[in-house]
Amino acid sequence: MNWGSRIRGLAVGVTSLLLVAACGSSGGGGTASCSESTAKTATSATACGGMDALVAAAKAEGQLNVIALPPDWANYGAVISAFQSKYGITVNSANPNGSSQDEVNAFDGTSNAPDVVDVGQSVALANTAKFTPYQVATWGDIPAGAKESTGLWFNDYGGYMGIGYNPAKVPGGVINSIQDLLGSGFKSEVALAGDPTKSNQGLNGVIMAAVANGGSLDDISAGVNFFKQLKQKGNYVPVVGTDSTVKLGQTPVLFEWDYLSTSHGKSVSGWKIYVPSNAIIGGYYSQAINKAAPHPAAARLWEEYLYSDAGQNLWLKGGARPVRMAVMTTAGTIDAAAAAALPAVKGTPQVPSGDQTTKASQYVIANWSAAVS
Amino acid sequence: MSAAGNPAVTTAARPDSGGRQRSLSWLGAMPFFVYVGIFLLLPTAIVAIGSFTASGGGVTLSNFAGIDKPFMVKAFTNSLVVSSISAAAGAILGAVLAYAVVTGNPNGLLRRIIMSASGVLAQFGGVALAFAFIATIGSVGFVYVFLKDHGLDIYANSVWFYEPPGITLIYLYFQIPLMVLVFLPALDGIRPQWREATESLGGSTWHYWRYVAGPLLAPAFLGCTLLLFANAFSAYATLSALLTNGGSYVPLQIQALLTGETEQSQPGLAQALALAMVFIVVVVMSLYALLQRRTSRWLH
Numbered sequence: 109m110n111w112g113s114r115i116r117g118l119a120v121g122v123t124s125l126l127l128v129a130a131c132g133s134s135g136g137g138g139t140a141s142c143s144e145s146t147a148k149t150a151t152s153a154t155a156c157g158g159m160d161a162l163v164a165a166a167k168a169e170g171q172l173n174v175i176a177l178p179p180d181w182a183n184y185g186a187v188i189s190a191f192q193s194k195y196g197i198t199v200n201s202a203n204p205n206g207s208s209q210d211e212v213n214a215f216d217g218t219s220n221a222p223d224v225v226d227v228g229q230s231v232a233l234a235n236t237a238k239f240t241p242y243q244v245a246t247w248g249d250i251p252a253g254a255k256e257s258t259g260l261w262f263n264d265y266g267g268y269m270g271i272g273y274n275p276a277k278v279p280g281g282v283i284n285s286i287q288d289l290l291g292s293g294f295k296s297e298v299a300l301a302g303d304p305t306k307s308n309q310g311l312n313g314v315i316m317a318a319v320a321n322g323g324s325l326d327d328i329s330a331g332v333n334f335f336k337q338l339k340q341k342g343n344y345v346p347v348v349g350t351d352s353t354v355k356l357g358q359t360p361v362l363f364e365w366d367y368l369s370t371s372h373g374k375s376v377s378g379w380k381i382y383v384p385s386n387a388i389i390g391g392y393y394s395q396a397i398n399k400a401a402p403h404p405a406a407a408r409l410w411e412e413y414l415y416s417d418a419g420q421n422l423w424l425k426g427g428a429r430p431v432r433m434a435v436m437t438t439a440g441t442i443d444a445a446a447a448a449a450l451p452a453v454k455g456t457p458q459v460p461s462g463d464q465t466t467k468a469s470q471y472v473i474a475n476w477s478a479a480v481s
Numbered sequence: 482m483s484a485a486g487n488p489a490v491t492t493a494a495r496p497d498s499g500g501r502q503r504s505l506s507w508l509g510a511m512p513f514f515v516y517v518g519i520f521l522l523l524p525t526a527i528v529a530i531g532s533f534t535a536s537g538g539g540v541t542l543s544n545f546a547g548i549d550k551p552f553m554v555k556a557f558t559n560s561l562v563v564s565s566i567s568a569a570a571g572a573i574l575g576a577v578l579a580y581a582v583v584t585g586n587p588n589g590l591l592r593r594i595i596m597s598a599s600g601v602l603a604q605f606g607g608v609a610l611a612f613a614f615i616a617t618i619g620s621v622g623f624v625y626v627f628l629k630d631h632g633l634d635i636y637a638n639s640v641w642f643y644e645p646p647g648i649t650l651i652y653l654y655f656q657i658p659l660m661v662l663v664f665l666p667a668l669d670g671i672r673p674q675w676r677e678a679t680e681s682l683g684g685s686t687w688h689y690w691r692y693v694a695g696p697l698l699a700p701a702f703l704g705c706t707l708l709l710f711a712n713a714f715s716a717y718a719t720l721s722a723l724l725t726n727g728g729s730y731v732p733l734q735i736q737a738l739l740t741g742e743t744e745q746s747q748p749g750l751a752q753a754l755a756l757a758m759v760f761i762v763v764v765v766m767s768l769y770a771l772l773q774r775r776t777s778r779w780l781h
Contacts, residue, residue, distance in 0.1 A: 296620045296640030303726050305737065310726075339727075342639040345620075348725040357621035477737065478552040481729030 147405040152243045165405035172199050172406040175222040176206035180371045183426025207307050223407035228308025230465045232261040232394040239396040244415040249435040265428035266392030269316040270383040272369030274376045277360035283382045286320040299349040301364035304472045313363030320387035325464045336479040366451050370427035385455040417441045531752035544749035560731045563645050567652035568710035575660020583668040599658035607718035614651050652713050667701035704772035707765050
């Protein structure tokens with residue numbers, strides 16, 4: 109693969125130099141290797157003695173701890189099994205339904221702590237001190253605004269906030285505007301896919317409602333007010349929407365990322381996604397490596413795999429837009445069928461900045477309980 | 482009280498072994514006191530101290546400042562309403578059921594079935610209970626759908642399943658069996674001779690209930706009702722499993738204040754709320770203890 113050969117080319121050039129400095133004790137052996145102490149601080153595969161050395165070190169560790177990765181979320185089930193079978197490394201997946209904050213809270217310094225995390229923007233920004241910088245081989249493909257310059261965190265995939273719904277439960281079988289949800293045909297049907305005071309996805313649902321109701325990324329009061337009205341009309345369901353609540357029919361109308369919504373089509377036939385053209389809210393999740401990762405080499409190899417063409421296309425198959433999508437489309441390495449299956453979006457997407465996210469989060473924390481209780 | 486008094490009387494008669502006996506009896510109770518200390522008194526003390534401690538240290542009342550916000554008041558109102566109604570309804574229905582059991586054969590099948598079922602169901606709560614109700618009378622539950630298909634739409638006006646009436650209904654599922662368990666001993670204490678005495682003195686059934694059984698059972702009944710109230714008021718797992726996003730009850734507000742993102746965590750206010758709950762439960766349980774003492778004068 110083109111990625112493999114690129115790495116190897118780099119490895120041959122730079123490895124030997126760094127290797128001498130980093131792994132001085134390893135003697136004059138011909139094969140590159142990456143000791144545990146080197147792996148802990150390596151900021152790229154090259155710094156670890158090249159891709160082959162990284163793979164060898166990761167295989168020696170044999171394990172990788174991941175957290176809060178639901179198998180049906182952005183196709184993570186397939187990503188994990190592909191990684192396991194390719195490298196023979198056991199992936200320990202903890203608390204698949206946890207929140208971004210739960211992921212960072214699990215950094216307890218034990219051998220069970222997560223090696224890598226996949227977190228929302230606000231949690232990534234708030235916890236940079238707990239991460240270690242790393243730059244994947246395809247670092248250059250990630251747009252500058254989508255990564256911390258040294259590699260403390262870097263965006264992985266994203267999509268747009270949408271309203272997923274079961275047409276059979278909706279008057280007329282279709283949602284044409286967000287105001288439709290205030291109608292009497294939506295009694296006890298509308299839910300968020302997360303508690304907005306804690307979850308990035310829930311927060312972005314409120315932001316989307318704000319923009320669609322005349323608010324903006326800087327003023328989300330209209331969104332909180334919208335949910336207050338939903339609650340007063342008896343349309344709001346006080347339940348976090350998940351695949352099982354959708355399957356059960358408890359949350360037939362759900363504010364969620366479009367790429368997560370796609371997977372509900374498997375449980376509910378005819379499941380549709382509505383993205384309001386006046387409120388296209390984009391959001392990316394970020395990867396980061398735990399500074400005290402119990403399996404430092406495996407953590408780095410995992411990132412390399414995720415940002416390889418294979419990893420990116422697996423996310424795309426799950427309906428998520430991988431961060432290297434633009435570059436891969438130009439290069440022709442994108443999975444064209446999966447790209448064509450993404451929900452059509454008309455309009456200009458808006459992406460809340462870190463500051464806007466923080467401000468929105470503070471507003472929700474102060475006003476949410478009062479609005480929906 | 483009386484159980485603790487007896488050994489003292491015995492030791493007075495045998496002074497030579499008195500000291501050792503007393504120390505041994507204390508030793509036997511130690512595991513209990515250690516347990517109560519670690520799991521009841523220590524957490525209560527931590528909550529009490531924490532609710533008066535400022536985030537930077539020092540004594541403060543500021544933690545109680547947020548407690549009068551409208552949504553906090555509503556959380557307390559909801560919790561109190563659900564607990565009171567489920568306690569009152571649970572007590573009445575449970576007492577009727579217990580009376581039916583008591584009038585039957587003391588070793589009969591009915592009594593054995595109801596007693597074991599109550600023992601199990603009184604502890605039924607949390608995710609299992611929430612799911613049982615979601616699957617039956619939730620907005621897509623099969624009982625609800627069945628009734629709706631047969632012309633009875635219980636949610637015709639609004640879906641009250643996630644509202645206080647729904648929570649009250651769910652709580653009754655463990656309140657009634659608990660009432661049976663705690664009220665049955667009092668009913669068992671009623672002696673048939675008392676009824677015979679009433680009748681031989683010319684009293685009617687009304688007289689018996691009004692002047693004999695009623696006054697005897699009233700303290701026990703009220704005490705058990707208070708116990709049911711405390712049981713519902715402190716219940717957390719069922720609410721937490723049912724209302725995962727925005728439920729207005731005190732335990733859920735405490736949860737939200739403790740588990741939120743870093744900026745949202747307000748452990749001080751959470752502890753203040755918890756202390757307010759402890760206060761309410763202490764008042765209720767003190768009344769319960771008083772009523773129990775009155776009950777035990779005649780029934781035990």
